[in-house]
Amino acid sequence: MDRSSWSSTDNFSTVTETADREQTTTTTNYAPANVEVDLSYENDTAYGDALTWYSGSLTSSALDYRHENGRRYHKYRDGSYLLPNDDTENDRLDMLHELCLQVLHRRLHLAPIENPRRVIDLATGTGIWAIDFADQYPDCEVIGCDLSPIQPTSVPPNVKFLVDDIESEWAYDRHPFDYIHARYLAGSIKDFAKLIAQCYRSVKPGGWVEFQDWDVYPTSEDGSLDGTGLRRYYDEVYGAFEEAGYEVRPGLKLEQWFRDAGFVNIHVEKFVIPYGVWPKDPHYKKLGAWAQAQAESSGYEGIALAVLTRYKKWTKEEVLVLASQARADARRRDIHMIFNFYVVYAQRPEN
Template sequence: MNSAYNFPNDESEINRLDLTHSMQVKAIGYELYLAPLKPEIQRILDCGTGTGIWAIEMADFFPNAERKVPPNVKFEIDDLEDTWVGNQPYDFIFSRYMAASLTDWPKYVRNIYDNVKPSGWAEFQDYNFMLDCDDGTLEGTEVWRWNDLMMDTCKMLNREAAPGPKLEDWVRATGFRNVRRQDFKVPLGPWAKDPHLRDVGMCNLVQTLDGLEGFTMKLFCGVRGWKPEEVLVFLAGVRKELKAGNIHGYLNYYVVYGQKPEGQEE
């Protein structure tokens, strides 16, 4: 990403991102991706790669992909919202967990479309960061207030924190064909009856607690003008509610993939 990135980037955040990767893989059925890729593809791009764990794991599945990082993986720093220059087109471009990081999603999707080979695929996995709840246990809580303030702060920064529900429309409007969408629930805490969702929810609770102070402090102090001690007092109540396990909130997670038509210019 670029210098406008508004979240932590330290060692504890690296550990949290690796846990979040595991959670997202579990959430969609223990898969790294859902697009129907052929095993012989060679060029794969992971946008906003974070710690690089997805790209490194993908290298094991696609040994033909261009060459301790496996020799067929390389990392580049660039601004995903600028026009991409100097890149050869890719067989597969993957974008995940970019919510609250971008200002112009249609342009971003267009950049991806323009850099996919004809008949190549792109896949987007992302959230609506506004917590949902089916039984009223979220309403009026400190967790709800924190979530609402986070969404509002992202809006103040012109960062889209709920791209997930809009992904399919953006992908179709850009020109992708054979577009498919799948929606998944990511509980916040191990409250679900289903063992799989309970496991995903536990991962989500841990990564949320691990990152809570870091990204809240940076946004609330840097954007909303809160004092650090105000943030700490507020988050004490949020943590208490999260650990109590009485709130049955969840995030909606969306996977959308599509194929660039044959005959389209790269």
Template sequence: MPAGDSQRIAVDPRAQGDHDESSDYLSGSEYSTESLSSSIFEYRYENGRRYHAYKDGNYILPNDEKEQNRLDIIHHIYLLMLKDELHLAPLENPQRILDLGTGTGIWAMDMAERYPSAEVIGTDLSPIQPSWVPPNVHFQIDDAESDWTWEENSFDFIHLRHLSGAIKDWQKLMEQAFKFLKPGGYIEIHEYDMGLFSDDGTLPEDLWLWKFYDLVNKAANKNGRAFQIVSNIESLLNSARFEQPDYRMYKLPLGLWAADPKMKEIGAYLLLNAESAYDAFGMALFTRELGMTVEEAREIVTGAEKDSRNKKIHAYSKQ
């Protein structure tokens, strides 16, 4: 994706804070916070969360209602970031669209309404999509890493968002996408750096946030499904013979510290996302891959959640 607005985010003076006041974001602001086998529904329950059963372990995030709400918040953040656009590719009357890792199916359903003549297929490991959907949407339980069984050269547009941490062989995935796209079709990938950044030195390395992201990345690397894929996407696309990859990067503030009203709104939703994201990303990886006890993992998750609410920390993510 082409370089988006990657300039430094201005800080709202009210988010500077001082030693005589609370460092947390407080309440009071406007931003306060039968085709399927039955085995697919035999979910795994762990640490108070529910996980998918199909290809158990291939995806480390939960699929319960709490996680579904978080995924829908992510969708809203993208609408804000992209100014209500569902994609950046210059589509013209697409007739067949594939959404890999569709999650709750919210993007696929929005695309089906925006392009009513298109057939939209959404695939996921979890059957968490609604039953009542636009007539041109079809959801399938499938693993994006398995060999695809659709007809080759059959999709106008392939979309994937936030599959970092779920894919072992990104090169195979890109090659399959190329094979199943029509000539002249587009693939659009929305991924993120698993980490936070700061331009003003307010993200010191002694924070729980630093420890959380460091350990999450170590656990994901051990699992074989690394999060750090952003820097490799362009080369992967080139190797798969895609033409002229277009890259864009957006800085999204975590919290209400940005001066710009739109950035502040995005930051509020990113903070709302964080309320369940640290638990979702951390608990399974820390206990399964790093051998932590539930108590040890919970301490890190809780610390990261607290740090994310500190208005003196002007951190942002890269999308």
């Protein structure tokens, strides 16, 4: 597909060069100047089916997990990751996978990799990206790494999953990777600069590293988000993540982290993702439907429970009230919330 046809709005690219480091950065912005509201939304029922769950849950391994406030959490390196790993959360992660495919027009990656032989997917979650990638590249060894062994057991023969903490020193990089992939790590990593430097050391000269991630603080072009329960939810929840030491806006900073690590040929692509089916443009309407679907599947509670109860001493009931208020506002047709999503990929120099 012609990438220029991805958006109904104007795209722009800029190229900058740094002579002393021979770096090139290409920035492509797929974020429109504004996302037009569909005034016929009152009578729009075409996207109701899109708010159903994307796939059935994947079978989780029966391990000694941490159970808290009615949700299940990882036990290995207990407390490192603050979101659940139960079936409800796994379904949400699979819906986020579909949302990313919609954003990237069914592409698993944007980095121009060719015939990769060894690839790792960091914080693989349910493993759905690693499995799809292994199907697409059957001659490639694909490793999925995560704190939780929640991946399915029936997978392509060229996939294997490891339980490990990607913020610790890697013990599986003796043979460098052709390509390293990570996505939506916002709120789960404390030191992105260190992680990306580890990626630099672990990818082959000429190999590519790609991160796809959020600025988790939403905006609204018409100010409709101001003063709402939604705004309070994101301020309270992600403010707590930041106080706990987690980076929640990595999308904005990935380019600099890649540059500081020594990467070249850095490409930055920014996408707008609306929340809900209020946009007039069919593409943005579909993205909004998937964004709402994943949040409706207990996403508000799942993201907020551990960080607010462990770090801010909220009660479970207080968190549920906050989540309920956010969900109620999210269903309002006069609130036009959008998120910015970034895809940044870069190359380790050949020399």
